[in-house]
Amino acid sequence: QVQLVESGGGLVQTGGSLRLSCAASRRTFSTYDMGWFRQAPGKEREFVAAIKWSGGSTYYAESVKGRFTISRDIAKSTVYLQMNSLKPEDTAVYYCAARPVTATGWPTRGYTYWGQGTQVTVSS
DSSP states (O other): OEEEEEOOEEEETTOOOEEEEEEEEOOOOEEEEEEEEETTTSSSSEEEEETTTTTEEEEEOOOTTTTEEEEOOOOOOEEEEEEEEEEGGGGGEEEEEEEEETTSSTSSSSOOOOOOOEEEEEEO
């Protein structure tokens, strides 16, 4: 069982930055890839970014490419999402998720563990 706890959300003005963190409850992270998703009010949850735990390859949704950066600290069992040049349309609840490295559907599917979410609000 993997427990994920997000933090770092908040209110920021357009053009501002935030860094989200996701701490995992166990250190056996070599068997999980990590991702960030978001869900805006009235919309379906959408993929934002993902990182391979082994090797650190990353993948981004087109809407955030060049503005967001996903990274991980293996020693701390933590994954980050650095969000720059934020826009009002980035407003959503952001979720951290973990997928077994053997799962199919990389990078947008196969996630089996989810955090509780953290709210990000970008004011215009």
